[in-house]
Amino acid sequence: MRKxxxxxxxxxxxxxxxxxxxxxxxxxxxxxxxLEVSTNALAESTxxxxxxxxxxxxxxxxxxxxxxxxxxxxxLTDLGEKVAIKVIRKHRLWEVFLVEKLGFGWDEVHDIAEExxxxxxxxxxxxxxxxxxxxxxxxxxxxIPDSKGNLTEPDYLILTDVHISEKVLMMGVLDHAPAFLQYxxxxxxxxxxxxxxxxxNDYDKSAxxxxxxxxxxxxxxxxxxxxxxxxx
Amino acid sequence: MRKxxxxxxxxxxxxxxxxxxxxxxxxxxxxxxxLEVSTNALAESTxxxxxxxxxxxxxxxxxxxxxxxxxxxxxLTDLGEKVAIKVIRKHRLWEVFLVEKLGFGWDEVHDIAEExxxxxxxxxxxxxxxxxxxxxxxxxxxxIPDSKGNLTEPDYLILTDVHISEKVLMMGVLDHAPAFLQYxxxxxxxxxxxxxxxxxNDYDKSAxxxxxxxxxxxxxxxxxxxxxxxxx
DNA sequence: ATATATTTTTAGGGTAATCTAAATTTTTTA
DNA sequence: TAAAAAATTTAGATTACCCTAAAAATATAT
Numbered sequence: 001m002r003k004x005x006x007x008x009x010x011x012x013x014x015x016x017x018x019x020x021x022x023x024x025x026x027x028x029x030x031x032x033x034x035l036e037v038s039t040n041a042l043a044e045s046t047x048x049x050x051x052x053x054x055x056x057x058x059x060x061x062x063x064x065x066x067x068x069x070x071x072x073x074x075x076l077t078d079l080g081e082k083v084a085i086k087v088i089r090k091h092r093l094w095e096v097f098l099v100e101k102l103g104f105g106w107d108e109v110h111d112i113a114e115e116x117x118x119x120x121x122x123x124x125x126x127x128x129x130x131x132x133x134x135x136x137x138x139x140x141x142x143x144i145p146d147s148k149g150n151l152t153e154p155d156y157l158i159l160t161d162v163h164i165s166e167k168v169l170m171m172g173v174l175d176h177a178p179a180f181l182q183y184x185x186x187x188x189x190x191x192x193x194x195x196x197x198x199x200x201n202d203y204d205k206s207a208x209x210x211x212x213x214x215x216x217x218x219x220x221x222x223x224x225x226x227x228x229x230x231x232x
Numbered sequence: 233m234r235k236x237x238x239x240x241x242x243x244x245x246x247x248x249x250x251x252x253x254x255x256x257x258x259x260x261x262x263x264x265x266x267l268e269v270s271t272n273a274l275a276e277s278t279x280x281x282x283x284x285x286x287x288x289x290x291x292x293x294x295x296x297x298x299x300x301x302x303x304x305x306x307x308l309t310d311l312g313e314k315v316a317i318k319v320i321r322k323h324r325l326w327e328v329f330l331v332e333k334l335g336f337g338w339d340e341v342h343d344i345a346e347e348x349x350x351x352x353x354x355x356x357x358x359x360x361x362x363x364x365x366x367x368x369x370x371x372x373x374x375x376i377p378d379s380k381g382n383l384t385e386p387d388y389l390i391l392t393d394v395h396i397s398e399k400v401l402m403m404g405v406l407d408h409a410p411a412f413l414q415y416x417x418x419x420x421x422x423x424x425x426x427x428x429x430x431x432x433n434d435y436d437k438s439a440x441x442x443x444x445x446x447x448x449x450x451x452x453x454x455x456x457x458x459x460x461x462x463x464x
Numbered sequence: 465a466t467a468t469a470t471t472t473t474t475a476g477g478g479t480a481a482t483c484t485a486a487a488t489t490t491t492t493t494a
Numbered sequence: 495t496a497a498a499a500a501a502t503t504t505a506g507a508t509t510a511c512c513c514t515a516a517a518a519a520t521a522t523a524t
Contacts, residue, residue, distance in 0.1 A: 016480080016481090018480085018481070038501080038502090039501070039502055039503085040500090040501065040502080048481085048482070048483090049482080049483065049484080050501075050502060050503085051482090051483075051484080051485095051502085051503070051504080051505095052481070052482055052483070053502090054502065054503055054504085055480095055481075055482085055503095056481080056482095059480090059481095070489085070502080070503070071488095071489060071490065071501080071502060071503080098356075101363055102356070102359040102360060102363050103359060103363075104359065108355075111353075112351070112353050112356055115351045115352070115353075116348075116351060119344070119347045119348060120347070121343075121344050121347075123340075124330075124334070124344055127334040127335060127336065128334060131333055131334050131335075248510080248511090250510080250511070270471080270472090271471070271472055271473085272470090272471065272472080280511085280512065280513090281512080281513065281514080282471075282472060282473085283472085283473075283474080283475095283512085283513075283514080283515095284511070284512050284513070285472090286472065286473055286474085287473095287510095287511075287512080288511080288512095291510090291511095302472080302473070302519085303471080303472060303473080303518095303519060303520065
């Protein structure tokens with residue numbers, strides 16, 4: 001546990017690698033509605049202990065990046081949100097670079113982008129964005145915030161919400177784990193493919209689906225829950 | 233000042249950002265002959281105090297990365313050399329990327345490459361190298377080590393060694409400072425241009441030179457000392 | 465060759481980010 | 495609603511990297 005230092009709050013201060021990660025994770029855990037995020041949830045996501053999280057929360061609160069009252073969980077301030085979105089923009093642009101330009105698979109880029117996202121240079125991000133042709137989505141279908149910090153989450157369906165005989169377009173994934181993405185590769189489920197739900201098993205909600213009007217396969221509820229789709 | 237910890241020495245351990253910077257700087261200061269580097273020289277180059285350098289040297293020696301005897305200066309071990317060359321390879325490849333692909337000027341890329349060079353992924357470096365077409369030199373004319381760690385420094389002349397009426401090819405710069413590179417830009421002195429020495433002033437060694445058989449200009453000894461060239 | 469100056473190392477601390485263990489607050493349950 | 499459980503915070507350390515001041519070793523100069 002650390003003491004308060006009472007430093008000045010400046011607008012263009014540097015945020016450390018660790019601070020940026022906290023902000024990004026708080027953004028992601030608080031979701032679209034900006035719900036309060038718990039200390040334990042952060043401990044889990046940052047792979048640290050709750051006590052360490054508490055220390056960092058005090059620090060982020062002192063810097064004006066989060067709203068924090070002891071025992072009450074945290075939310076991002078407007079400033080914190082701005083910083084988080086910048087990090088997310090960088091992460092997703094680097095992922096596009098790694099897949100589109102360097103030829104990585106979508107299952108290989110997360111950890112590398114996790115490092116690249118903390119490289120601090122506004123002009124670098126803008127030049128990278130232009131080089132990539134101002135992409136709107138990353139290789140997993142996640143939207144890329146624009147240079148002004150606008151992030152619009154498209155409202156996709158989850159495949160579990162789709163009824164029998166409906167055809168949908170595959171738009172993104174919720175789980176970014178390499179094992180899941182590799183499973184999709186092996187099943188020929190790619191961004192933009194057409195999925196038609198043929199049957200749903202009442203008992204376990206597993207489904208029989210057809211991909212691009214061609215091959216068919218069974219997918220478990222666990223898989224359906226992680227596929228973002230859109231009606232045709 | 234820190235105590236020895238007596239940790240195991242493993243071949244594929246992680247080196248921190250700071251450690252990698254020390255190795256890179258030791259490599260650069262010890263030159264082609266692998267001369268001993270002094271504590272003060274390292275303090276200067278790392279922008280830290282001599283006492284901090286001593287601490288880090290003990291640590292690098294414990295990890296088997298440098299040869300270090302108190303008061304005697306340091307040299308890289310074979311392992312340290314290998315690590316240093318990997319960092320240099322990454323730095324120079326990223327500089328090529330920033331200039332060739334993102335459109336940065338050669339005066340703008342040093343600080344950004346300084347960050348990118350510490351991103352740890354062998355496969356990233358190899359894919360980047362392939363994407364760039366396996367460049368042999370970075371935007372300042374410095375040679376890029378190959379994937380096996382071979383670094384061959386071409387033996388260029390310094391412009392001060394060139395006699396009157398000789399024509400030489402501009403191959404690189406010793407000083408990477410933005411101000412110097414911007415001066416060269418304004419003077420139309422670029423990598424690959426032809427420089428003919430027309431006159432040398434005996435008093436201050438300033439010179440009158442012609443660029444690409446076209447425009448002529450005066451350059452100071454300070455400038456000549458930082459230009460690497462090769463006879464035609 | 466000895467005195468002086470310079471360089472380097474040691475001693476003792478500080479900060480950021482982490483930890484374990486214990487105390488405290490909030491939530492759940494009987 | 496009081497007791498038990500869970501979540502969170504505080505207390506006190508640890509590690510990596512950095513600092514100043516003082517001591518020790520080396521280099522330079524008279």
